[in-house]
Amino acid sequence: MKKAVILLSGGLDSATVLAIAKNEGYECYTISFDYGQRHRAELDASKQLSTAFGAEVHKVINIDLTSIGGSALTDKTIAVPESHEEGIPITYVPARNTVFLSIALGWAEVLGAEAIFVGVNSVDYSGYPDCRPEYIAAFETMANLATKTGVEGNKLRIETPLIDLSKQAIIEKGMDLGVDYGLTVSCYQADEHGQACGECDSCRFRREGFKQANISDPTRYRF
Amino acid sequence: MKKAVILLSGGLDSATVLAIAKNEGYECYTISFDYGQRHRAELDASKQLSTAFGAEVHKVINIDLTSIGGSALTDKTIAVPESHEEGIPITYVPARNTVFLSIALGWAEVLGAEAIFVGVNSVDYSGYPDCRPEYIAAFETMANLATKTGVEGNKLRIETPLIDLSKQAIIEKGMDLGVDYGLTVSCYQADEHGQACGECDSCRFRREGFKQANISDPTRYRF
Numbered sequence: 001m002k003k004a005v006i007l008l009s010g011g012l013d014s015a016t017v018l019a020i021a022k023n024e025g026y027e028c029y030t031i032s033f034d035y036g037q038r039h040r041a042e043l044d045a046s047k048q049l050s051t052a053f054g055a056e057v058h059k060v061i062n063i064d065l066t067s068i069g070g071s072a073l074t075d076k077t078i079a080v081p082e083s084h085e086e087g088i089p090i091t092y093v094p095a096r097n098t099v100f101l102s103i104a105l106g107w108a109e110v111l112g113a114e115a116i117f118v119g120v121n122s123v124d125y126s127g128y129p130d131c132r133p134e135y136i137a138a139f140e141t142m143a144n145l146a147t148k149t150g151v152e153g154n155k156l157r158i159e160t161p162l163i164d165l166s167k168q169a170i171i172e173k174g175m176d177l178g179v180d181y182g183l184t185v186s187c188y189q190a191d192e193h194g195q196a197c198g199e200c201d202s203c204r205f206r207r208e209g210f211k212q213a214n215i216s217d218p219t220r221y222r223f
Numbered sequence: 224m225k226k227a228v229i230l231l232s233g234g235l236d237s238a239t240v241l242a243i244a245k246n247e248g249y250e251c252y253t254i255s256f257d258y259g260q261r262h263r264a265e266l267d268a269s270k271q272l273s274t275a276f277g278a279e280v281h282k283v284i285n286i287d288l289t290s291i292g293g294s295a296l297t298d299k300t301i302a303v304p305e306s307h308e309e310g311i312p313i314t315y316v317p318a319r320n321t322v323f324l325s326i327a328l329g330w331a332e333v334l335g336a337e338a339i340f341v342g343v344n345s346v347d348y349s350g351y352p353d354c355r356p357e358y359i360a361a362f363e364t365m366a367n368l369a370t371k372t373g374v375e376g377n378k379l380r381i382e383t384p385l386i387d388l389s390k391q392a393i394i395e396k397g398m399d400l401g402v403d404y405g406l407t408v409s410c411y412q413a414d415e416h417g418q419a420c421g422e423c424d425s426c427r428f429r430r431e432g433f434k435q436a437n438i439s440d441p442t443r444y445r446f
Contacts, residue, residue: 063286068326070333088371095329098369102325103291106318110293135368142361146321148311151352 001027003113004159005104006055008032010045011186012206013119013162016170018053019177020161021117028055029111031104035096036066037073038080041194045185052183061103070094073188080188082199088127089201091188097130101139101158108156109147115157123166136160167209175215182218195222224250226336227382228327229278231255233268234409235429236342236385239393241276242400243384244340251278252334254327258319259289260296261303264417268408275406284326293317296411303411305422311350312424314411320353324362324381331379332370338380346389359383390432398438405441418445 004026008014021028032046043060050058069075071093078090097120104116120131129135140158144150162170174181186206187196196203198221210217227249231237244251255269266283273281292298294316301313320343327339343354352358363381367373385393397404409429410419419426421444433440 059290061287061290063326064284065329067282067284068329068333070329088374092371093329094332094371095325095366095369098325098328098365099322102318102321103286105321106288106291106293106316109317110291129371129374130369132368135365138361138365138368142321142358142365143318145355145358145361146318146353148315148317148352151311 001025003027003029003111004115004117005108005111005113006030007100007104007116007118008046008050008058009119010042010049010184011119011202012174012181012184012209013121013170015049015179015181015184016174016177017117017119017161018049018055019174019179021159022053023177026115028053029107029113030055030058031107032058032060033100033103034060034062035074036064038076039073039185039188039190041190041192042185045183045194048183052180059107063099063103065093065096065099068094080200088129091201092128095130097128097135098139101143105143105147105156109149112149113156114154115159117159117161119162120160121162121165121170123164133160133163136163166212167205168212171209171213171215175213180218182220186219191222193220195220197222224248226250226252226334227338227340228331228334228336229253230323230327230339230341231269231273231281232342233265233272233407234342234425235397235404235407235432236344236393238272238402238404238407239397239400240340240342240384241272241278242397242402244382245276246400249338251276252330252336253278253281254330255281255283256323256326257283257285258297259287261299262296262408262411262413264413264415265408268406268417271406275403282330286322286326288316288319288322291317303423311352314424315351318353320351321362324366328366328370328379332372335372336379337377338382340382340384342385343383344385344388344393346387356383356386359386389435390428391435394432394436394438398436403441405443409442414445416443418443420445
């Protein structure tokens with residue numbers, strides 16, 4: 001059976017990606033990262049989602065990105081903004097997707113997986129450079145030069161099924177595939193119960209998505 | 224002053240790279256990885272080398288690659304071979320250089336560094352795919368698409384000053400720049416005192432290098 005590694009953050013996007021990979025017939029291996037993020041409730045959400053979709057293994061990797069800092073998500077002295085910024089926002093975590101994809105690449109090689117699925121999105125995305133199609137293409141090229149698998153001619157694909165979808169379209173697709181969005185946590189500053197602030201970029205994109213899809217928003221807000 | 228992040232494993236190659244970066248006038252930020260490797264003595268060696276060359280900061284990142292495994296260096300059930308293998312050897316750690324360079328990339332962005340130095344070598348190298356020039360070039364391209372710095376037009380370079388040097392030439396260069404190779408640990412299965420086995424690929428390449436350079440070998444062997 002064909003295998004895939006799925007980057008699972010516990011948010012709306014990655015939950016949808018897991019559902020898509022499962023629906024495409026992959027044996028799914030989910031991976032989450034405990035990197036010192038503010039919104040640790042997403043780690044519990046990831047575990048529940050992995051179980052709900054019958055993934056083979058759920059792996060949690062500890063990698064302390066707070067020792068590098070440089071982002072509102074990994075440096076507690078930098079506040080999460082509640083209004084949209086121009087340009088690349090302060091919630092951007094330097095090289096985060098590259099670090100996560102690289103560790104997933106190592107696991108994919110050991111498993112003999114043929115794809116890594118990641119929920120990056122360049123439409124509703126918050127201006128993060130490492131969510132753009134040209135970045136993903138460059139990572140895939142690099143990945144196939146980095147590994148024994150690549151040298152031996154077994155090409156690994158980086159699959160980004162959400163790359164050009166609106167939040168509305170992502171939610172509609174996930175609903176079709178049976179995603180329980182009540183399990184997911186998107187908020188950059190969710191509390192320990194997974195309750196959302198309703199104010200950060202991530203909350204606003206998500207709320208707008210449910211509204212546009214005309215679907216009742218299952219998000220648990222703090223207010 | 225121009226800044227660089229230096230990947231410092233504590234071995235002969237990375238010690239030489241640190242000396243080269245320093246000699247080129249960089250303010251040096253050294254980074255080592257506690258990844259569950261057999262040869263943990265290299266972590267002490269890294270710290271000593273960083274101090275010896277007056278690096279600004281020495282950072283040790285914990286990233287447990289034993290949970291992925293797939294290599295004699297990260298899976299204790301796989302023995303380190305004592306004769307040279309054909310092809311890519313079992314000491315190859317899946318995606319290791321990619322993981323290390325990615326974390327260094329995040330730090331380089333936060334620091335505003337203009338280069339990452341890494342001691343990969345494609346001459347005496349042990350058949351590792353992630354030591355080849357084409358891999359390094361692909362990583363550099365990807366890195367400049369991944370980051371805010373890259374988007375803003377500040378190109379980061381991946382510097383590989385040893386890429387086409389023989390072990391002999393590396394040692395000669397390092398001696399000119401004042402590297403104390405007695406501080407370095409190259410052995411894949413060095414003991415806790417940093418004493419080398421003398422039998423693994425890494426020991427053999429190193430010993431041969433000192434012999435060809437006609438320099439007394441300062442390596443501390445177990446026998």
